[in-house]
Amino acid sequence: MTFNSYIFIFVYLPVFILGIHLIQRFFSTRDNAVVIMRLWIIAMSALFFAGYGALSIGALFVSIIWNIIWGYLIDKKDISLIPGVLGNVVFLCFFKYNGSIVMPVAVSFYTFQQIAFLVMLKKKEVERFGLSEYLSYILFFPKIMQGPLADYKKITGELNSLIKKRVSAKDILVGMVLFILGLAKKVLISDALGLGADYGYSNIQTLTAIDAIVVALSYSLQLYFDFSGYCDMAEGICRMCGMDLEINFSSPYKARNIAEFWDRWHITLTRFFTKYVYIPLGGSRQGTVRTYFNILIVFLLSGIWHGAGFTFIIWGLMHGFMMVITRVVSPERFKNRFFTFIYVTAAWVFFRAGSAADALTLLGKIVEPAAWSGFRISIKLAECFQLDELWYVLKVTPIPGYSWSGYVCMWFIMILACLLVFAGKSAKELAGGFEKRYELAAGNGKHRGLLIIYMVLLAGLFVWCTLSLGRVSTFLYVNF
Template identity: 45%
Template sequence: MTFNSFGFILLLLPLFIVAMQLTKRITIGKPRYREACKVVIIAFSLAFYAPFGVKNIAVLAASILINAVGARFLFGKRNKAFLAVLLAVNVGALLFFKFNGFFFPVAVSFYTFNQISYIVDIYRGDAPEFSLPDYLAYILFFPKILQGPLMGYGKFVEKLDKALETGDAGGRVKAVDYEMALRAMLLLSMGLFKKVILADTFGRAVDYGYDNLMTLGSMEAILVAVFYSIQLYFDFSGYCDMAAAVCMMIGFDLPENFNSPYKAVNIVDFWKRWHISLTRFFTKYVYIPLGGNRKGAMRMYINFMIVFLLSGLWHGSGWTFIVWGAMHGVLYVITRAVSAGAVAGIDVKKESVIGRGVKVLLTFIYVTVAWVFFRANTISDAVTLLTRVFTGGAKRISTGISACFQLDELWYIIKVTPLMKMGFVWEICLWLFLLVSVAVIFFSRNAIEIAKTCRIGVKTTVFTAVLLVWSIVSFAGVSTFLYMNF
């Protein structure tokens, strides 16, 4: 199941919220109150994952069984050999599925990294004692199982227990905070809109472009590259917003995983904003164990390159992902070297708006070029697209690309206006989509910030309803989130 589906929005999510409230009211004050709530979370998480099929469930179950048994054995012991075996099993399984070419389990990259985080923390003595309900909730928790954020076991359990502290002084469940519920619905609606209306629309144009590389004009090639950057942004941002919204509904404080990455002034700043939890994972479990910055500048730069190459492999098994990782690694090393080891070292207050804007634009261009390799099936395809930018010539945007922006909802509006008589009406829609996206990406506040600080009233309620209804009626062609494929 995915967030952008009828089953989730209209069935599983409402039932989950009701079940959590009922469980709290029935069990609060009793010895097994928290365990009962965690059982509900586990049950609904299994229901969320079950539609992916028996093979996916079998792999997930095997991973849970092996690591649960291993964690019980490893706890309280510093058995390096057994830790190595568990790590080899997890990494080996992940590599097998990455390279086997016929079956890639849903979310295997994410829950495998959570398993690795857990067993390493146990070995280091950084994780609390094993508890089956806590462990199952940690691995299965449906707001984060598909695309993160990656969290340490101890931090997850701490946040979950805090979320379940909902009783008042009289031992009763606190009344529902309707304002917070509306804020959560606003965030959910914005995330859903980003995915269903924006990301998927740009995605159709990207697919058309990559299927017709040799026919693209220069402007079309540029647009296809930029459209993929926008698609990825809204796809991942939309997921993060919806995951945070679901967690907000039960009082769980989900760690930030996405913070306006295209506002970054350099590549170091970008990786402090994009997939934040993945950066933390590689820093804690790869970069620091390799020596970090403790063994001199050259060793530090080599460690950076190793991390980014591994990040490329984590995303996919093709050479295109290696090139993508290498491109980020090389610029990251150069940026750190030039700044003499300063992390993002930018004092925004002392920098002119124009100077900052130029840095943001240059960083976005570089990231977009790297995304070309990330999206392409082969290095040859990526090179072809980049070459068409300079050799495609001046051509009008093809109907194949502009037609991707022919949304049914817009068609019903446009057909009753004079715009319908214009032969380039869908090109206008394309540019409107692009203009709105640029405004949101580069100039708007984060959706989470908006949801938490906006004034709640009639306008907010109507806005939430419009986004939610528009998104739901567009579910006809439900698509998966891009990061589910990694």
């Protein structure tokens, strides 16, 4: 089950949210009200995860049992933390780097969160080990698949206070805005870009220089809208329940250097590596050379965390070396949004390519003089972007009669994606604007007409998304 599926949108999500609201209304005065809420979250989250098959639910079960045992022993017996953490690392490596076994979904995310929990328990940053609280933290479905790697105290504080909330119509509507915008990013933009990226990476040898640029750019934008869309949808689900989810994505392609990029992209992963790797290694407290070495170690581990291939190591080190260069030059002086985006996009080529040789071939096409011959884009690549609904609109115009008509959909999607990334507002900003208009409409009737127009447009966008779900792929970060 995924966020972008009919069963989730029309069955699972309404049942989950209705259950939250009913418990808030009818059980909030009971002594065990918090436990009842946790049990509902645990049960529904386990049901959500079970849709990924026996291997995934079995691996999750084994991981949870291991950490329950060590969590209890650390809390009650004050034993060493090391065996518990090593067990998690071995568990993760067994699945992630064993080519003969299919990797369970989300294994990296819930393993890291459980390592963080054991460390916090040992340091007494968590007061006690409570089974229902722990399970609700690990299993809470909006974050288990792709994060955020939520702070234990923050997320459990939100979940524990959920029973006392009274969700308003405004919360429901704002949550729906976030969910619909995130769904549109995934279904209408990311997956359209993904068709072009998949074609390009499967036909690297035949690409022209312009093809190679389009393919590299397509994957960079695909990953952006895929991850961004998931984060918006997860935040929207939480808002509909009456809680806030930690920000994990904040317009990273607007970053002016690589340090700022990592302050905006997968924010909680950056925080995890800073807290549990960079600082224990000495951080920036042991001299310049050691600081740069620690940075490289962090990004090397980040690459390994994302995947087993050598290409992920190259990707991680590319970011690490650029982070060091940025520090040497000074982050305040080394600011250029265009260069940062180009560099990040080039690094994504290694992230996506099947091998380092394929990545170098694709990048080589861009700088190879012979590949620029004809200055053209392959029509087969362009046709990958030709979505049915867009083409149906174009068919009622004279455009199909022109020789360049096969490229229209591609340029429309690419230009729209770039405008949204570099000049558009984030979904959170748009939802905030909707919230203000809702409040104005409640106090002043003249604002209601505009609010209704926005709601009709959002409803139309939602219908378009749901009609397009049949061709949807899974979220990319589920694989990491």
